[in-house]
Amino acid sequence: MAEYICRLGTPSGEVVTRIVEANAAADARTQLELDGYKVFDVVSADRGVSALLGFGGRASKGRVKQADFLLFNQQLSALLRAGIPVLQSVALLKNRSSSSTLREMLASVEEKIKSGVPLSEAFEAQGIFPRIYTASIFAGEKSGALDEVLLRFVEYLRKSVALSRKLRGALAYPAFLLIASAFMVAFLTLYIVPRMSSLFQGLSANRGLPTVTVVVLAISNAVASNAWWVLPLFGILVFAFFVWMRTESGRLVLHRSMLRLPIAGVLVRQMAAAQLSRSMSTLLSGGITVPDSWEIAAQALNNLELRRRSVEVLPMIREGRGFTESLERAGWIPELGLDMIGIGERSGSLKEMLDEVALFYDAEAEVKLEQLTTLLEPLILVFMAIVVVVILLAIYLPIIDTISAGPASGR
Numbered sequence: 325m326a327e328y329i330c331r332l333g334t335p336s337g338e339v340v341t342r343i344v345e346a347n348a349a350a351d352a353r354t355q356l357e358l359d360g361y362k363v364f365d366v367v368s369a370d371r372g373v374s375a376l377l378g379f380g381g382r383a384s385k386g387r388v389k390q391a392d393f394l395l396f397n398q399q400l401s402a403l404l405r406a407g408i409p410v411l412q413s414v415a416l417l418k419n420r421s422s423s424s425t426l427r428e429m430l431a432s433v434e435e436k437i438k439s440g441v442p443l444s445e446a447f448e449a450q451g452i453f454p455r456i457y458t459a460s461i462f463a464g465e466k467s468g469a470l471d472e473v474l475l476r477f478v479e480y481l482r483k484s485v486a487l488s489r490k491l492r493g494a495l496a497y498p499a500f501l502l503i504a505s506a507f508m509v510a511f512l513t514l515y516i517v518p519r520m521s522s523l524f525q526g527l528s529a530n531r532g533l534p535t536v537t538v539v540v541l542a543i544s545n546a547v548a549s550n551a552w553w554v555l556p557l558f559g560i561l562v563f564a565f566f567v568w569m570r571t572e573s574g575r576l577v578l579h580r581s582m583l584r585l586p587i588a589g590v591l592v593r594q595m596a597a598a599q600l601s602r603s604m605s606t607l608l609s610g611g612i613t614v615p616d617s618w619e620i621a622a623q624a625l626n627n628l629e630l631r632r633r634s635v636e637v638l639p640m641i642r643e644g645r646g647f648t649e650s651l652e653r654a655g656w657i658p659e660l661g662l663d664m665i666g667i668g669e670r671s672g673s674l675k676e677m678l679d680e681v682a683l684f685y686d687a688e689a690e691v692k693l694e695q696l697t698t699l700l701e702p703l704i705l706v707f708m709a710i711v712v713v714v715i716l717l718a719i720y721l722p723i724i725d726t727i728s729a730g731p732a733s734g735r
Contacts, residue, residue: 333362404471463610540718598685
């Protein structure tokens, strides 16, 4: 059975979010209505629990860039604080947005608002906006402080975007080195070495070739003679890998493997702890309850393995267990983070302490990121140097042996 994220109205008048299993969305809706809930929306978990800022959703709807989304929310918050009504603010920003995808979304949102649909439901109906965003807007509508909630979300989004940019920037140079080394090895192996093979054949007639030359020649000739099927096969394997990575099982295997790496695994956990804490703090600031905040924040985790480990936390919170005690069940949140959250829970300042946890692990993640890049760059450079030295030795050793043997043979 598939999982569905359902937005429900309870008999007591609360609006909550639940994850239910059913064969189809219609079956989930029917079962929930029979249980006495008012069903507002049923979304497939594959679409609804997308990564926090991935905006993965309906393929026909396209994607909204992080920068465009951030700018839109900054402008929307400013317009609302200036006293401009929601409908007029959305219409104004729709006309000024440089993103065609966002303009299309806002046009649909504008039509739904005109028909009487709340802003949170209008955004949620688009199917591409992160769950934490629509939940924050809903909380702002309930509390009557939509502009303040949007302002907090903008700050949250700005920090998340800044962290992702730092991550991409830090890994850009190692990625460039890997690509450059691959091209260099291919050029030496497929272009330089084959052109020296005729010379090597002449040398080998007089005296044997060094072992390193024999090995490099064998590899070069094997690759060059089979390139017509090796390159297409390599392309097919790469394509199949990316297709597999788009499946949930493929992503789960990759994410699980990342957690086992020495430095990268710690980095992933720290970034996830910062993301989770910041998400929950933002949702709690909007007046959303701890169970619903955890449910939304845990669904937004980018790492599927950590998201899977967090499933058991929500039932424990709903049973009345302590929040910190329930978090320990997940088994991946760092101990210091748990201690800080426990202090915040006992002192009644959970939201503020979650902010501190997010800031702390942001700083820790930056340190681990520097360590990772500091380790990767020399490893790649050493690998490049070893390959180049081996190929150069394979080329020049026979020539040096022939030159050094020349005077001796002359005598």
